[in-house]
Amino acid sequence: MDYANRPLVHRLMKFKEADPVSFHVPGHKNGALSGLPAELRTALAYDITELEGLDDLHQPEGVIEEAEQKLTDFYRSDKSFFLVNGSTVGNLAMVYATCAEGETVIVQRNAHKSIFNAIELTGARPVFISPEWDSIAKTAGTVTAKQVEKALTSFPEAKAVILTYPTYYGTTGEELEEAIRLCHEREIPVLVDEAHGAHFTIGEPFPASALDLGADVVVHSAHKTLPALTMASFLHVRSNLIASENIARYLRMLQSSSPSYLLMASLDDARAYAESYATEDIKDFMKKRAGFLKRLNGIARLEAIETDDPLKLMLRVNGYSGYDIQKAMDQVGVYAELADLYQVLLVLPLLKKDQEYPFEEAAKRIEKAIEYTITSKVKMKLPELPVFNQVISKPCYIMRELELLHTEWIPYEESIGRIAAASLIPYPPGIPLMLAGERVTEYHIQSLTSLLATGARFQGAIRLHEKQIFVVTNEAEE
Numbered sequence: 083m084d085y086a087n088r089p090l091v092h093r094l095m096k097f098k099e100a101d102p103v104s105f106h107v108p109g110h111k112n113g114a115l116s117g118l119p120a121e122l123r124t125a126l127a128y129d130i131t132e133l134e135g136l137d138d139l140h141q142p143e144g145v146i147e148e149a150e151q152k153l154t155d156f157y158r159s160d161k162s163f164f165l166v167n168g169s170t171v172g173n174l175a176m177v178y179a180t181c182a183e184g185e186t187v188i189v190q191r192n193a194h195k196s197i198f199n200a201i202e203l204t205g206a207r208p209v210f211i212s213p214e215w216d217s218i219a220k221t222a223g224t225v226t227a228k229q230v231e232k233a234l235t236s237f238p239e240a241k242a243v244i245l246t247y248p249t250y251y252g253t254t255g256e257e258l259e260e261a262i263r264l265c266h267e268r269e270i271p272v273l274v275d276e277a278h279g280a281h282f283t284i285g286e287p288f289p290a291s292a293l294d295l296g297a298d299v300v301v302h303s304a305h306k307t308l309p310a311l312t313m314a315s316f317l318h319v320r321s322n323l324i325a326s327e328n329i330a331r332y333l334r335m336l337q338s339s340s341p342s343y344l345l346m347a348s349l350d351d352a353r354a355y356a357e358s359y360a361t362e363d364i365k366d367f368m369k370k371r372a373g374f375l376k377r378l379n380g381i382a383r384l385e386a387i388e389t390d391d392p393l394k395l396m397l398r399v400n401g402y403s404g405y406d407i408q409k410a411m412d413q414v415g416v417y418a419e420l421a422d423l424y425q426v427l428l429v430l431p432l433l434k435k436d437q438e439y440p441f442e443e444a445a446k447r448i449e450k451a452i453e454y455t456i457t458s459k460v461k462m463k464l465p466e467l468p469v470f471n472q473v474i475s476k477p478c479y480i481m482r483e484l485e486l487l488h489t490e491w492i493p494y495e496e497s498i499g500r501i502a503a504a505s506l507i508p509y510p511p512g513i514p515l516m517l518a519g520e521r522v523t524e525y526h527i528q529s530l531t532s533l534l535a536t537g538a539r540f541q542g543a544i545r546l547h548e549k550q551i552f553v554v555t556n557e558a559e560e
């Protein structure tokens with residue numbers, strides 16, 4: 083392993099080799115007091131704190147600065163940051179750095195909840211752009227440049243446009259570059275939640291990174307597709323419109339004052355991994371992937387669907403929901419990333435040439451799972467979800483206004499025309515069906531009924547047993 087190119091990993095190894103005695107936090111004292119399994123205890127020797135020579139994430143002037151500089155160079159940004167609280171904190175920081183209370187922000191409707199939370203916390207006024215329905219991935223897709231332009235024309239006062247690219251399912255659309263150009267023409271910055279695309283910088287056959295398409299701020303969950311620990315993420319700034327110091331200020335406020343060295347070391351390692359991903363790795367990965375795909379498509383009744391990102395695959399079985407497939411796969415110990423009405427989503431490993439993965443074993447088990455639990459007869463006709471009916475929408479109230487209103491639970495069939503008092507989010511993948519402050523429409527209730535019929539899980543404004551949803555009382559509306 084080339085540790086020279088991983089300054090933080092290298093420094094931690096040197097530190098450990100010197101057999102340090104801990105009279106500092108954390109209280110596990112390099113693992114000595116920990117009751118965790120031995121493998122984890124060993125790793126705790128690297129779970130240290132801001133000691134001499136180990137720098138400080140919030141004021142990097144040494145080895146962390148060096149590691150972040152390598153990150154900046156690799157992603158060709160003006161400034162890149164290590165994040166220890168997931169893309170969640172990156173999304174919070176980029177929204178805080180661009181939007182203040184009462185200001186308008188244009189946001190893609192199928193954004194992650196951290197984006198909605200960020201908007202709520204700042205008190206900005208969101209305008210939602212509904213995405214296209216992606217008929218290949220059978221899910222909400224990306225927004226078109228035309229939709230962005232329409233929103234910009236209707237809301238020229240917007241302080242930022244927040245887009246999600248790629249979708250959870252790895253779809254990218256083809257219009258991000260043009261959408262960014264339209265925003266920049268008006269000097270409006272574009273913030274991109276690229277949580278699922280930390281590997282895009284590697285280049286073809288992976289899609290282009292939003293950073294290379296001109297976005298001002300891009301957030302990556304390194305832990306989703308690169309070999310980084312859960313929560314380890316990146317934020318990149320490349321902008322004439324947003325100062326990276328402003329982002330840094332919010333990251334200092336929003337991130338822990340005791341950032342984990344394990345997470346930071348894994349970020350240093352993940353960047354080096356992606357940076358060293360060579361043409362022969364790509365070729366070999368694509369070959370292994372093609373073999374797996376062929377094997378899966380050879381399983382009776384199973385269909386493997388590709389999307390823009392070669393790391394993502396969807397599995398479908400005619401007449402069965404994704405939840406059925408997921409249940410069957412769980413029983414044979416093959417765990418998918420998520421299930422929805424139509425399919426399960428697999429996240430493939432970004433393998434290098436010398437690495438193996440049990441694709442054949444996984445295919446065998448999936449075959450067995452399908453054979454045992456999924457009979458040949460069609461269990462159900464999967465409902466088609468209605469396409470998003472409002473292209474650009476604005477909630478009637480933002481959260482801090484809603485908080486002042488009276489609310490009640492009512493049967494959801496009676497809720498059409500009322501104002502939703504909380505968002506309604508089917509899980510996974512966590513895309514809000516209905517957003518707090520929006521007027522409930524027939525579309526919302528139709529979709530809710532379809533999703534409930536297939537066993538989807540929900541968070542938010544719903545009492546499933548009572549078949550009720552949470553709305554603003556009519557008096558308060560008047």
Ligand SMILES: Cc1ncc(COP(=O)(O)O)c(C=O)c1O
Nearest residue numbers: 167168169170194275277303315
């Ligand atoms: C599109 C998107 N953005 C942001 C996040 C949050 O990322 P993290 O888990 O790194 O905080 C997720 C998590 O699933 C996501 O799917």
